[in-house]
Amino acid sequence: MNQGRGDDDAGRIAAARFDYDGDGLAEEQLLATPYAQARRWVDDAVARSQVEQDVFEPLAMSVATVDAAGVPNVRTVLMRFLDERGPGFVTALTSAKGREIAANPVMAVALTWPPMYRAIRFRGRAVMVDRAEVLEYWQSRPWASRISAWTSQQSEPVGTRTDLEEAYARRAAEFPDTGSESDVPVPDFWGGYRVVPDEVEFWAGRRNRLHDRLVFTRVGDGDLGDAASWSVSRRQP
Template identity: 35%
Template sequence: MVNLGDIRRQYTQGRLDENTSASDPMTQFHAWFEQYRGTNPLEPTIMTVASVDASGQPWQRVLLLKAYDERGFVFFTNFESNKGQHFALNPKASLHFFWMNLERQVQVQGTLEKISREEAAEYFHSRPRESQLGAWASAQSRPLPDRATLEQRFAEVSAQYEDGEVPLPDYWGGYRLSPQRVEFWQGGEHRLHDRVEYTADGDAWLKQRLNP
């Protein structure tokens, strides 16, 4: 066994007070996100997305957040991927943001819905052309015999769409996660962390402090 128990650090970056945090979680998220982005992280939009398959087994993967507003959080993927199949069976998911340099975490649980094809197309065509072609070349999550097969498929679709716009695949688009619960975590000294939980109550939000 590799013992990691002696790896420790104190969290002293800040505090989070339920009495002064924003009245709704999206406003609070925006404030924290802008502060985090101001630290010039390598990838500010990185998040972990959790889903559950048909057997009840949880899955996680890292994706990039592409938009957010008062309606929720938007990301894009192949609908035929593992996560797309999970979401088709159970349209609930969890997002997790870990901003270590600020000693902060944000956890989000909610319900998913697909965004419109028009919204998906607008984002798809804003991507680098090679990324658009990659969406056609990859049967995401399906078995692949070797790297050469993927590269051959990429070459084929590159030639197919050489003289025109790359169309949006029918199996590719975006999801919006509408939050039902959002928790903000601020690391605290002596493991006395600050945790503030928002839960949806109709059109309003209930806010409370949780034990660390």
């Protein structure tokens, strides 16, 4: 019931309003390439998570794909790769996102750090991460996380939590923890994707909702570290 409220208030979420008291991002502050700017902001977020401890999971990244019907699908993963080629993540290739990418490789990803009033958006296409890079990352994962990758038939239904835990126990028995990098092999169905962007937007929150949005748009074939392959423009908030 909406007793005592007009129809215009129905469904409205009551929440405190905050003015975004950020430093913003001016053109003269922007680094020369999208990679340099993205790396600066990611490093800042990681450092703040360790010092101020108000940025939880600084590498959390929203990943948007489209399904066979053209309907958007979004979920959150952890960014595990970032270099001049673009940001990347790991996943089961047989998951919903893996199937959607295989059918249509267009993708958008976003990193958001509310306490810092910052966000980065990448739009482009997905490419597979080289198997050698996947193996190197796989070997850095804790044993339990490697077992989880074998356990989960990602995106598929599961009966109960107990079913999932029993499947985990079976995989743990199959690949016991020996303290070796090779005690759990990389599953054939597991890998990674990297976004090769055509557009990278840097958002910086400012007071009165007059936020800064500076966008690198691809004008050449170079990577994120090639300044000549990108033009910069400002968008209204």
